Amino acid sequence: MGLPALRTKLIADADLGAGNVLAKLREHGVAPDEPTITFDVEVDGHPAWTALTFGELDERVAARAAWLQARGIGRRDPVAVYVTSAADVFLNFLALTRLGAIPALMNGNMPGDVAVEYIQRLGATGVIADAVHAPLLGAQPVFAAAETGTGDPGAAPEHFRHHADDPIAITHSSGTTRMPTPVVHSHSSLFAAIRAIRLTEPRSHEPVRHMSALPAAHAAGIITLHQALCNRYELLCLSAQGGPFGHNGAAVVDAIERWRPTGVFGFAVTWAEIAALDLSGRDLDSVRVWFNTGDCAHEAHVRKLIAIGSHPTWTREGMVTVPGSRFTDGIGSTEMGHSAFHVTHRQGSEHYDRCVGRPYPFADVALLDLSTGRPVPDGEVGHVGLKSPTLAPGYWNDSVNTYRNRLDGYYLTGDLMYRHDNGCYHHVDRAVDAVDLGDGQWLYTALTEERILARCPDIRDCTVVARRTATAVDTDVLLILAPGADPTIDRTEQIRAAMGGPAAATVRSAPVVQENDIVLGPTGKVRKFLMRQRHLAATR
Template sequence: MTGRDIRARLAADPDLGAGNVLPKLFEHGADPGGPGAAFDQPVDGHPAGSALTLGALRERVEARAAWWHAHGIGPRDPVAVYVSGSADTLLSFLALTWLGAIPALMNQYLTGDTAAAYLRKLGATALVTDPVHRERLAGGDLGGLALHADAADTGGGDPGSAPAPYRHHADDPIAVTHSSGTTRMPAAVVHSHASLFAAMRLFRLTAPRARGAERILSTLPAAHAAGISALNMALCLRSDLLFLSTQNDGAAVVDAIESWRPTGVLGFAATWAQLARQDLAARDLDSVSLWFNTGDCAHEPHIRRLVAAGSRETATRDGVRRMPGSSFVDGLGSTEMGHSAFHITHTRTTGRYGRCVGVPHGFAEVALLDTATGREVPAGQVGQLGLKAPTLAPGYWNDSAATYRNRLGGYYLTGDLMYRDEAGYYYHVDRAVDAVDLGGGEHLYTAMSEERILGACPDVHDCTVVSDRVGGQVVTDVLLALHDGADPDADRTPAVRTALTPAAAATLRRVVVISDADLITGPTGKVRKFLMRQRHRARSAEAGVGA
């Protein structure tokens, strides 16, 4: 049976969702010898990078399902997963959903104290860790768990004793993942069987498989909603998949591209920033025809470096030819949104940038709202993004107040500030918590300012805009992290000032070169701006700057 036939059968199955893709593939006749998944770390005797067939993947999942079942885990039991590798994370997800349990996937980079506090709020029945994370949690109050398992043990169950797969309802919770925690304690987001599969059902299963999706390298965090979706997408499209366990090492990602030869690479904006620092022209990236971004939209300088690499099939007068240069699909999403709500495709010849995230997907109803009145703002005016979509997470685990706090007029408020142009394209300017009101109708939008500074200063690979009030006035410092070999003593103040809007430029106090070590990032690699602001303010006060 062909992959297209399988996709058609899956698309016609009303019971298919994010929690049962693996058993449904076998129900609809998928070849056990076809593609399952590969991981960058050894698992259950399989070497790192060794592809598990679909049949081998099912056996490994059944072994874990049998182990958990024998230890009393069943439907509706929340089980926290706090491990290092993508294999243990995703095999745990598949096994626990096989039982109807609710895997609560935790990012491997969470610190021990944050993880312990998160676990207490989660109220999980059980927890699975590895030696690294067990040590990280040592001595902490984990909230009275009934079972604390070692990931290595869970693969030792008897696959033949696994119970039949649980039958999910559309509203059943099939995972809890958490936000990046860039502004606060990570929020535990619930995903349902239907919501986390809605985009797959609505257009990916019914449309032809995209060019570049034949052989997928995922650099997404396995413990993120996007990681689950990447796994399910590859399985449904019958694509080869290699799932990496780290997103913050650009050199390692490039090495994986050269050795594994993917046609498409999935990632977050932080990964593209790391890749853009590499000498891509000196590496063999010709296999890549597609880069796919989700989460925060990517910066123009990073996109331009990536689309200059790779190659893609292009229609010419002489037929379809493979030409230099790749495509980059950008958008805007979040844990709560479940899937990017917008999309735009960049190539070497496109030019719609300026943090343009394109147009909404067909399943997304969007509105840019004045939160004071609840009304939509006109074209050209910045408003907060409101979203209605079947991909939206149902809410926050054990936090009804947060679930309802971000709703307005039937829309979920994402916390993103955007405007749309007369042609219907949408542009992201900032997160609402990061924007600074300058008075007189003027605002400093930090994300848009950083985009413009990166474009004006090609020797800068990352920057953070920090504003504060001194003597009743807003003052702004711009922190620059430089590419290797850039002159740290060069005066970039004129270029930075020109890149800012006049109102923002009037607040500019200093341009400061920082090291990569000075960038504070969260578990998904995003810069934690509020911590950057706090630390910079403290250092400025100690130095007597602005006093």
């Protein structure tokens, strides 16, 4: 079946959602020998770096569904998945949804003691864990991930029929302090953006090969998998290998050279790591576009990425390939399900300063004054409120926070933005990280970091840590230097100049630190709450 006909059928199928993509593709005639997903690890004897056909993928999922059903797993059972490889995440996710169970996908970098408490809070029926993670769980009953693929595919039950509101996954936030928050996704919510935009967007004239460096256990990882399957894109899913918090830049660059993707998905931390590398002599011309979600990416990192790769363009001589790629930024969160905003950067574009672009058509965005519940005018910073079919229904076993984050029908994302009069939105900070300086002045840590990196080329990355004393606000800017930068130089005045305004007057110091001095969560996001506690306690 041709792709246009398949996409037309999928769009028209009201029962299609995030819980039954494989079953619906089979129903609508995808050929068993069509290539689908490639993993960087062996799958049940199938070699790494070699695509599974649709038939092979379906069979491997069916084997796991049969194995899990034989051990009592069924409808509405929450089952934790605590593994390393993307293959173990996705194949067990697909198998559990076939049974009508609820896979609770856990980032493999979650510390063992946190994982044990998290699983207990879930009330999980069981835990699928690999050989690395099972010993961390103590007496917790474990299903061995290496055994789940040994079931009889022929014994797998028919696919469970999901209702639009049925829970089909639990993923988690990065954890502001210590304990990640479990977020529920429904059959309709986690597929809404694919239905609204990904199945209708124009198909490239050339083969599409996407590579995902996203954590497989994240909502964005599931969406990337589903949009590739439904659009018949080739997809390589990298596992959490190469760095203490997932993929380091070098591992991703190596994979690009090996697999030659046209598009690469990742979080902001991935681009920061790639931008820190010497990319001269690396063969990255296959990349047409970089896709970011999670935190807004920094201008300093985006500019380095769009300078590499290539893109086709029309000339008088016809279609030619020229240097330079695109970077599509889509700020999002676990609770948002899919990013609500999008902006594309390319060489020559200048919409930076944490510009996140415009909302997608499916997203109703309001910037709210929490004291009145009313929208703020253009140019004024407000709390982001979102109404969207992509939103997660709530938090698992936590009604208090599910409803606390709602206001006048909007979900409060925890972000602070302002809207420019040209219709574009600019992200300035997370609400919990912004510091009130008084007299209507604020220190926005994310915007401050953005401006420092844009103006100080010898600084590779930085983290702003601010605290309020009895009489003032003290700010330390922790600097990670670019390769070759002189660590003995005092950059405090340079930092103040980059910050400008009342925020500059709060700067106490700008010390050079090492990467392991920065407290990160499982996805590589800086835990600023803990940084404030630990760093400021040490410098009193």
